[in-house]
Amino acid sequence: MAARPLLLLCFVAAAAAGVLQARAQPDSKGFISIDCGLPGKTSYVDDTTKISYAADDGFTDAGANRNISAEYIRPRLSRRYHNVRSFPDGERNCYTLRSLVAGLKYIVRATFIYGDYDGLNRLPVFDLYIGVNFWTMVNITDPGGPQLIEAIVVVPDDFVHVCLVNTGAGTPFISSLDLRPLENRLYPHVNVTQGLVLLDRRNFGPTADTDVIRRDMIRADRLLGDMYPDDPHDRAWLPWVNPAEWLEISTTRTVENTDDDKFAAPSAVMQTAITPRNGSTSIEFLWESAPQPKDPTPGYVAIFHVSELQLLPSSAVRQFYVNLNGKPLLDGSYTPPFLLAGFVYNPSPFTRYPQYNISINATANSTLPPIINAVEVFSVISTATIGTDSQDASAMMAIKAKYQVKKNWMGDPCVPKKFAWDRLTCSYAVSTPARVTSLNLSSSGLSDDISSSFGNLKAVQYIDLSNNNLTGSIPDALSQLPALTVLDLTGNQLSGSIPSGLLKRMQDGSLNLRYGNNPNLCTNGNSCQPSKNKSKLAIYIAVPVVLVVVIASVTVLLFCQLRQNNQGQNNNGRCLTWRERLRIALESAQGLEYLHKGCNPPLIHRDVKTANILLNARLEAKIADFGLSKAFNLDNTTHVSTNTLMGTPGYMDPEYQATMHPTTRSDVYSFGVVLLELVSGKPAVLHDPEPISIIQWARQRLSQGDIEGVVDARMRGGHDVNAVWKAADVALRCTAPASARRPTMTDVVTQLRDCLELEKRSRGGADVNTSNPSSSYSTYATDHSTDASQNNTSFEMEHNFGRMPSMASGPAAR
Ligand SMILES: *[C@@H]1O[C@H](CO)[C@@H](O)[C@H](O)[C@H]1NC(C)=O
Ligand SMILES: *[C@@H]1O[C@H](CO)[C@@H](O)[C@H](O)[C@H]1NC(C)=O
Ligand SMILES: *[C@@H]1O[C@H](CO)[C@@H](O)[C@H](O)[C@H]1NC(C)=O
Ligand SMILES: *[C@@H]1O[C@H](CO)[C@@H](O)[C@H](O)[C@H]1NC(C)=O
Ligand SMILES: *[C@@H]1O[C@H](CO)[C@@H](O)[C@H](O)[C@H]1NC(C)=O
Ligand SMILES: *[C@@H]1O[C@H](CO)[C@@H](O)[C@H](O)[C@H]1NC(C)=O
Ligand SMILES: *[C@@H]1O[C@H](CO)[C@@H](O)[C@H](O)[C@H]1NC(C)=O
Ligand SMILES: *[C@@H]1O[C@H](CO)[C@@H](O)[C@H](O)[C@H]1NC(C)=O
Ligand SMILES: *[C@@H]1O[C@H](CO)[C@@H](O)[C@H](O)[C@H]1NC(C)=O
Numbered sequence: 070m071a072a073r074p075l076l077l078l079c080f081v082a083a084a085a086a087g088v089l090q091a092r093a094q095p096d097s098k099g100f101i102s103i104d105c106g107l108p109g110k111t112s113y114v115d116d117t118t119k120i121s122y123a124a125d126d127g128f129t130d131a132g133a134n135r136n137i138s139a140e141y142i143r144p145r146l147s148r149r150y151h152n153v154r155s156f157p158d159g160e161r162n163c164y165t166l167r168s169l170v171a172g173l174k175y176i177v178r179a180t181f182i183y184g185d186y187d188g189l190n191r192l193p194v195f196d197l198y199i200g201v202n203f204w205t206m207v208n209i210t211d212p213g214g215p216q217l218i219e220a221i222v223v224v225p226d227d228f229v230h231v232c233l234v235n236t237g238a239g240t241p242f243i244s245s246l247d248l249r250p251l252e253n254r255l256y257p258h259v260n261v262t263q264g265l266v267l268l269d270r271r272n273f274g275p276t277a278d279t280d281v282i283r284r285d286m287i288r289a290d291r292l293l294g295d296m297y298p299d300d301p302h303d304r305a306w307l308p309w310v311n312p313a314e315w316l317e318i319s320t321t322r323t324v325e326n327t328d329d330d331k332f333a334a335p336s337a338v339m340q341t342a343i344t345p346r347n348g349s350t351s352i353e354f355l356w357e358s359a360p361q362p363k364d365p366t367p368g369y370v371a372i373f374h375v376s377e378l379q380l381l382p383s384s385a386v387r388q389f390y391v392n393l394n395g396k397p398l399l400d401g402s403y404t405p406p407f408l409l410a411g412f413v414y415n416p417s418p419f420t421r422y423p424q425y426n427i428s429i430n431a432t433a434n435s436t437l438p439p440i441i442n443a444v445e446v447f448s449v450i451s452t453a454t455i456g457t458d459s460q461d462a463s464a465m466m467a468i469k470a471k472y473q474v475k476k477n478w479m480g481d482p483c484v485p486k487k488f489a490w491d492r493l494t495c496s497y498a499v500s501t502p503a504r505v506t507s508l509n510l511s512s513s514g515l516s517d518d519i520s521s522s523f524g525n526l527k528a529v530q531y532i533d534l535s536n537n538n539l540t541g542s543i544p545d546a547l548s549q550l551p552a553l554t555v556l557d558l559t560g561n562q563l564s565g566s567i568p569s570g571l572l573k574r575m576q577d578g579s580l581n582l583r584y585g586n587n588p589n590l591c592t593n594g595n596s597c598q599p600s601k602n603k604s605k606l607a608i609y610i611a612v613p614v615v616l617v618v619v620i621a622s623v624t625v626l627l628f629c630q631l632r633q634n635n636q637g638q639n640n641n642g643r644c645l646t647w648r649e650r651l652r653i654a655l656e657s658a659q660g661l662e663y664l665h666k667g668c669n670p671p672l673i674h675r676d677v678k679t680a681n682i683l684l685n686a687r688l689e690a691k692i693a694d695f696g697l698s699k700a701f702n703l704d705n706t707t708h709v710s711t712n713t714l715m716g717t718p719g720y721m722d723p724e725y726q727a728t729m730h731p732t733t734r735s736d737v738y739s740f741g742v743v744l745l746e747l748v749s750g751k752p753a754v755l756h757d758p759e760p761i762s763i764i765q766w767a768r769q770r771l772s773q774g775d776i777e778g779v780v781d782a783r784m785r786g787g788h789d790v791n792a793v794w795k796a797a798d799v800a801l802r803c804t805a806p807a808s809a810r811r812p813t814m815t816d817v818v819t820q821l822r823d824c825l826e827l828e829k830r831s832r833g834g835a836d837v838n839t840s841n842p843s844s845s846y847s848t849y850a851t852d853h854s855t856d857a858s859q860n861n862t863s864f865e866m867e868h869n870f871g872r873m874p875s876m877a878s879g880p881a882a883r
Pocket of ligand 9: 515
């Protein structure tokens, strides 16, 4: 005889009680009980269970409250089914349950009565996720019938998201959402990577004396849902009687749980049981596999709760087998313990079948027919998908809360990938949690100060907060973000000065900080109040500045336009010789090498050009006009100022222009342009007749071997061709479009020294006399260009069940 349980449905008779203030946190029992769609911040006590139900304000910030149609409000329909929250917008909408204990097991339960709340009379189908893992498909098949979906999972964090996902088959909605804590010893199937989804939970044979039996137990919408406080875990056990086939047995004595109990079946459930009416037959029931979109043949586990309720004479034996589809599940037989909650269960899922026929039959030695008190059937789900790194996730939730960001900012920030929050970029790896790598909240109407939570996004490379109404000062915590390369704060109302940590990061080229158009921000050293930041800054600037004696720039001399004769006596009116030019090149290169390698942290000049190479009376070259000083003075009109892109047209590294991220190789590029100018005597941008960069101009000629077409004719042949070739070659390598292919300044210094040697050997003359003959700053790594690689491999864990599992059982009989 087979009776087929329906998917667990519940009907709760309850009346409204007093209104309390809602709290978006667990009560003293650790319960969270939400009446979804209840307006305001109210709560009330459920009449049957005395559990306090809260409105969903504070648990979700999306969706709309709707009432079900009056025709579906029957007299004893529990209050939480009178209204729903519906989510017409967005693909994924979530509730966030907080103040949990990370690593603990919880029952999470959602209920649904459609009740034609939208007047469309269209039954929706949608998906539920628990955290970042698929939970189940919700298929509403009856407009007035309550549907209950329950999972048992380990919660990995101190919060859990429950998300409704629109799959294009109707608007997701929800009536109530509950969370109940479980002791970790219970339901041993459940661990961090595996959860259980309830298919059915049945209480066999409740007697006519109980409140339950007075209802029509067979009709699904008239079944008992709430068991609290009879079941301290508030599980819903549906009564199951079949008087034609089954005889009911009951006791008023308490059925105890044993010390090694794994399921904590409540006494109220265990006090009733059934046996076959014909003592020679077996107890039979079945369930059918319920395919899920992501798991067409789910794996099932069953727990058979059995307890002997009758004190048997010593001659009597009750002993039985449990069979699935005709095959025994236990190695031997089972004898239920007297007034103790016994159980038989499969620790790993059954072989997958379309139908599961259970038959419980007596052994040959048994003098009594088999007995069963309750049964639970679950499918297993994988909860192996891990969410965003918890520090990143907490930081993003705090940022969302602070700025009241709506968008699709619900659930986990990065996972699943297709529901990742707008304006975020995440990196995904196979075995490590997803990380937030960029955050673009440009023009998002943010007000208030900059949240310190930004400082907890430890893997973030790019933060754009431009064009908002952010106030207050810039938190120094941002300088502690190791991967941050761009921080755009342009166009806000920030005040105070730039924290020293950030200044340092700017100077060493590891951070591109953009802060223009903040009228109250103190960016000029003079208008800042005295602070520690300033004195540190002074050190960085002072070292190079003392080297500079401003006399004349190379440009002036290159173009032979020196008119003023305050110096420059012996140099007046003539052009520089090739050897002089080489020496200037070498000394300038050494100056840059010093900035890159000799300073700690390394400095990036950012505006290397002939006009910034200054010569003293002996034509000794010094790098001047330090770019780092410009970093604090955006108004300098001699510089391109697209917010923060710094440099001079014709000298600017294309990679820096593309990435806004200067590196020491940007200086190398600019230096290459200077070197070409020194060789050719031409400006960085030629008019030939169309504007053309000196790099292209020189490349064209040199590619045809035309070195004389490049060399400055005003040198009047006073040069060694090999040395010029070598210098031009160095210049072309310095101006390689890809920064990785450019030499370091140390390489350049070495090459130029070789040039000077060549020149000296071929033409004779004084020894090369440089201030720093042995430049050996090779211990530094200079390339700051970072390009975080993103591994896009997603991670889905496959179930790997399928063998016939062994069965375990609870306490043995006496
Ligand atoms: C739902 O019904 C209640 C009364 O039962 C009413 O106060 C409330 O305004 C209704 N809400 C909506 C959204 O219609
Ligand atoms: C929902 O359930 C109905 C009735 O059982 C079934 O016909 C329909 O195919 C189901 N929808 C989906 C998407 O599985
Ligand atoms: C969880 O249980 C499953 C099935 O027993 C097992 O395969 C998996 O390794 C367990 N996971 C952890 C983290 O223990
Ligand atoms: C009880 O079941 C046995 C075996 O199926 C059958 O032979 C017997 O007739 C049944 N007895 C009654 C009274 O139905
Ligand atoms: C389960 O039992 C039903 C009758 O109760 C039968 O039709 C079906 O074939 C059985 N299924 C299996 C897999 O044994
Ligand atoms: C009862 O189950 C056992 C074990 O599966 C089996 O060997 C035996 O044939 C069954 N007896 C009846 C009457 O079905
Ligand atoms: C049935 O009883 C006999 C004799 O007491 C015993 O040898 C046998 O193992 C028992 N069978 C079972 C299944 O317990
Ligand atoms: C950041 O968002 C703004 C506005 O949507 C957009 O203009 C800008 O290009 C974005 N920045 C990046 C780097 O994607
Ligand atoms: C800043 O706030 C003012 C009013 O408070 C508003 O008019 C303005 O549009 C906001 N600016 C931005 C960029 O959000």
